[in-house]
Amino acid sequence: MNDIRTHTLIIGCGIAGAAAALRLSDDPDHHITVITRAPQATDSNTNWAQGGIVTRGLDDSPELLVQDILHAGAGLSSPKAAKILAQEGPSLVQSILIERCGVKFDQNEDDELVYGLEAAHSTRRIVHVGDKTGEAIINGMLKTLAMRDNVVLLTNHTAVDLITFPHHANDPLAIYDSITCHGAYVLDRESSDIIRVLAGHTMLATGGLGQIFRNTSNPRGARGDGLAMAARAGARIVNAEYIQFHPTTLSVRGAPNTLISEAVRGEGAILLRPDGMPFMERYSPEWKDLAPRDVVARAIHMEMIEHGYEHVYLDIASKREASFIRERFPQLVSTCEQYGIDATSEPIPVVPAAHYFCGGVLVDEWGRSNLAGLYGIGEVSCTGLHGANRLASTSLLEGLVWGDRAARHIASRRRDPIDDARVPGWVYRGEQEPDPGLIEGDMTTIRNTMWHYVGLVRTEDRLARAQRDLRHLWHEIEEFYRATRLNDQLIGLRNAVQVARMVTFAAYRNPTSRGAHYRADAAPAETPMLAESR
Helix, strand or coil, X not given: CCCEEEEEEEECCCHHHHHHHHHHCCCCCCCEEEECCCCCCCCCHHHHCCCCEECCCCCCCHHHHHHHHHHHCCCCCCHHHHHHHHHHHHHHHHHXXXXXCCCCCCECCCCCECCECCCCCCCCCEECCCCCHHHHHHHHHHHHHCCCCCEEEXXXXXXXXXXXXXXXXXXXXXXXXXXXXXXXXXXXXXXXXXXXXXXXXXXXXXXXXXXXXXCECCCCCCCCHHHHHHHHHCCCEECCCCEEEEEEEECCCCCCCCECCCHHHHCCCEEECCCCCECHHHHCCCCHHHCCHHHHHHHHHHHHHHHCCCCXXXXXXXXXXXXXXXXXXXXXXXXXXXXXXXXXXXXXXXXXXXXXXXXXXXXXXXXXXXXXXXXECHHHEECCCCCCCCCCCCHHHHHHHHHHHHHHHHHCCCCCCXXXXXXXXXXXXXXXXXXXXXXXXXXXXXXXXXXXXXXXXXXXXXXXXXXXXXXXXXXXXXHHHHHECCCHHHHHXXXXXXXXXXXXXXXXXXXXXXXXECECCCCECCCCCCCCCC
């Protein structure tokens, strides 16, 4: 395949990437190229989001939402970012998702939106489409994008590295210039060719990094690709220690850790030991089962460690009628049925799992990174909104708001890509065929190391051990990478070990327990620790 020239390159097509592409496509002369490593464009973190998206409830205000965000963020959330989200978000849900993309959020018999409640929210303000909210949103957005002639969506394309000057410049005098991004080297997975995608502006919308942990609610592509590429290019990365673990994912041998939305507990479900006894009052007398997400996740973890349980149970069946459960949580019921569990009549086995990355590429209120021409939107970025712990269901809204904002910023500064002659083609250094066994073995090592040493409960000794093990593995993988012909799995492995080291280093150097970063060997921060759900 030939190289590509485009005004804007968007890497990733979840809600953030799709929102940016939609806004940019309003200018028919602006050419947008969207790429995703997945075979299907719908395969993103957005598609897996169940609970809903924050908007403005009936007894709500921007000030109240800001207050909840700051409370959940444990003293580390940016008030400026929170105000932007609270003021701009609800109107974008209406104008983009409902009116433009035709997303039909659940309504009551009077055709009024139904607002859900999730942990750490002070009022009902979350709209949803059953428990398939993310799927409904991304399907509506992609359908709308497909009607835009100036948007090209390429599946099965994996970004290898960002093209930056002076690093990739043919002109040696470029060494004196500041770092500028001009697109990316991209692997066409079908042809195995690595092409140049040259762009006036580049947006990272690659999602999170949950796949570096043994248990995760994230899809297989969430391995930190965008974060690793940005770091190699010189972008500033912040808050990497704050990994939010979701308390409840399905725990059945042979099944993926499918997310069980916090909305289930919002509708009355309680957590039980295998002997049928509830236990959350022991850990959070005030909030019980609606305690912040980090508190609930650690409570489950401690119960499993203390008693040797493989999992605990989530019971909605004894709290709600079967008809309500089927109507409100059809995906939960369907998923459980696949593995022989009737969620309407019996408790569901659950374990905590890595869910959301609160840190990322530091960006400003317009999504700009410290590298000229490079923007970050969605989970790969850090706007400062989530602080040390994300408030439930704000992630989809953040992707929508900052995807739209970054696009508006770029639209007023449209730039042609640089001349092809200024950028070298990809240099194939190794011809050795990639060994799937080695790649999967190394990924398993990364996941186990991160889960046991850099998971829900951290100590200096565990983190020091993880740093040593990951440093050695990184050297082995880099040698393997440079000697081997690239494929998607090898690219992902290289990125995964890099971001695992970044997360571990950030956790090691921060001795203070705050929000999602829990150090068992350190004093907690003075700010209350609260949390929530996607």
